[in-house]
Amino acid sequence: MRNTLKVLRAERGWTQNDLGERLGVSRQAVNALETEKHDPSLDLAYRIAALFGLPVEAIFHNPHRPAGA
Amino acid sequence: MSVAVLFPPASRRYILTSVITSVLYVVSIKAISWGQSQLGGPLLWGAILVPVGCIAVQLWATLRLMTQVDEFMRALLARRFIIAACLAFIVASAWGFLETFARVDHLPGYMVYAIFWMAFCIVSPFIRSTR
Numbered sequence: 001m002r003n004t005l006k007v008l009r010a011e012r013g014w015t016q017n018d019l020g021e022r023l024g025v026s027r028q029a030v031n032a033l034e035t036e037k038h039d040p041s042l043d044l045a046y047r048i049a050a051l052f053g054l055p056v057e058a059i060f061h062n063p064h065r066p067a068g069a
Numbered sequence: 070m071s072v073a074v075l076f077p078p079a080s081r082r083y084i085l086t087s088v089i090t091s092v093l094y095v096v097s098i099k100a101i102s103w104g105q106s107q108l109g110g111p112l113l114w115g116a117i118l119v120p121v122g123c124i125a126v127q128l129w130a131t132l133r134l135m136t137q138v139d140e141f142m143r144a145l146l147a148r149r150f151i152i153a154a155c156l157a158f159i160v161a162s163a164w165g166f167l168e169t170f171a172r173v174d175h176l177p178g179y180m181v182y183a184i185f186w187m188a189f190c191i192v193s194p195f196i197r198s199t200r
Binding site: 024025026028029032033036037038039040041044 | 077138139140141142144197198199200
């Protein structure tokens with residue numbers, strides 16, 4: 001799932017390990033999210049959104065949203 | 070990078086359990102094969118419970134690890150586990166047919182467990198995504 005996680009993380013100067021610790025997941029999980037090898041659960045997506053203070057769809061591209069909506 | 074980051078407590082417990090059960094598995098099989106002529110009946114059946122128990126504990130440790138890691142690692146382990154199990158079923162079934170119809174050498178049933186872990190090791194580097 002396309003996302004802006006890497007950009008948001010870099011803006012804060014965090015490593016993948018830093019972000020993983022803040023989210024309670026492994027560095028491998030953060031890497032998998034950033035490289036689109038793992039689609040997060042709803043719970044993890046909400047945790048990420050809460051951490052960055054953004055709506056989920058501002059971080060993760062919603063492929064089901066109709067174009068222009 | 071610290072040991073705690075590379076090997077979280079759940080992974081350390083899993084590795085420790087795996088090492089203990091693997092050593093006990095090999096030692097118990099060696100001991101049973103060495104002493105099978107002396108052991109008889111119920112004693113032999115009881116002795117066989119040791120390697121079987123090692124397999125059960127090892128599988129339980131693997132399933133427990135899946136509950137203790139994060140969602141990405143859980144999904145990754147589950148995919149690898151399922152695909153390895155499928156490969157083990159296929160190889161064991163194929164060998165069984167070959168035994169029956171092509172008269173190849175007999176493969177003991179307990180070898181399916183070793184085949185499963187060999188398959189797990191082979192598929193793991195190729196399964197790096199949960200999608």
